[in-house]
Amino acid sequence: MIISGLDPSGGAGIQADIQAITALGCHPLPVLSCLTVQDTRNVYNATATDPEIVRQQLQCLAADSPIHAIKTGALGNADVVDVLVDFLAGHPDIPLITDPVIKAAGGGDLADEALIERMKQRLFPYAEIITPNSIELALLGGDEDAARAAHNLLESGCESVLATGGHGEGDEIINSLYYRDQDPLHFHIERIGGEYHGTGCTLAASIAAGRASGLSARASIAQAQNYVLRAIRHALKVGEGQPVPDRGIPWES
Template identity: 85%
Template sequence: MDPSGGAGIQADIQAVTALGCHPLPVLSCLTVQDTRNVYNATATDPDIVRQQLECLAGDTPIHAIKTGALGNADVVDVLVDFLANHPDIPLISDPVIKAAGGGDLADETLIARMKARLFRHAEMITPNSIELALLGEDEDPTQAARNLLDAGCQSVLATGGHGEGEDIINTLYHQTEEPSRFYIERVGGEYHGTGCTLAASIAAGRASGLSAGAAIDQAQNYVLRAIRHALRVGKGQPVPDRGIPWQS
């Protein structure tokens, strides 16, 4: 949870709702942060996470799952156990490691557990360029993505928001196909919570029955609109306005 309301589960709730889905928010990590950086973080009790997941699954159909900052490795284990019993639910995993300001949101044990256990259950992981290099253990994006695919990831969406150029290029790497590239206008500047918003929007598209490619297209356009109407909430990065009417 981001108390500034810019990223994390608040971003997920707003994006999923704007795209016509009903969110079922399970809180995995509490943070001390503002629009500038993260200063502290603590994981939710893994058993509470387990109880929430089981309670929800017994009451309502779940059409997609999106993960963000998971808190610690024990939470990963809980989620993997749940996914093993629900293998048909598409998982979009945003491997949140660092805040834009540089604050840590994952230690080495959590990162290793995500790589060893969680990512193989994900239909798609959505690392930015910094996360991709760290997780894929290579500065070359293509080789880093290939390393993750070889380790069991089904697909890797390497997001291009940290790059340069007129367009943002998000590249989807597959197990057996050539990479797919998705282009969207680059507005410029850094915004708080864009990665969360993109991954949550993709999950909403998949929950609505869109293909992975169509879900990425819809998510990119939604994020672009939110950035164009960004709010100056604090002294740091502007916050995308995720409450704008999606198809007005």
């Protein structure tokens, strides 16, 4: 199940999630949390879906279909978080992968302070993995040091933090998986160079697909990283901004 926002450019958001999850052999159940005015350059406006409609969609789907993992992206507002948390409380055994979307790559806001605080206080404690980039990690964890910021988030209740390194420099991207009582696990991935629209969405959705397929968290992350790298290598020039990963390419594990 996906709870995410609509990017009309098709580069990020719920379309990216649907494409990635489908490519990795799962069936997506998409629930739209917000609408955005967005292109490959930036986000210019956003409005949340009526929380009661979201509630009804979650209940309707859960009564009809087995749900093997849940992925969240941009959530619209704090009221949508409350609806989602109510649902999660009744389904505590479903792995939750949370991409804490706060800002677009161009700087446009996708979360206000109320939404950020509600995610930290109520949603993150249900998450098996949250997947912040370096900007989101510093903001959410209250520290520019990645390890300390991740520790702060772990102390707030989430099970693990995958700090993604796509905004860094060097020949490799280093994604670091932090747990409460273990040393971090570092994943090293080739850096293609440049910025791509929707990579964070694609990574989190791909991890959720792996968990839904029965892979462990670490195996799901490894598979997701390989899939994202392949999609970036075949990125599409859709608009005037960032290229879009080609999530429709044939995938072989």
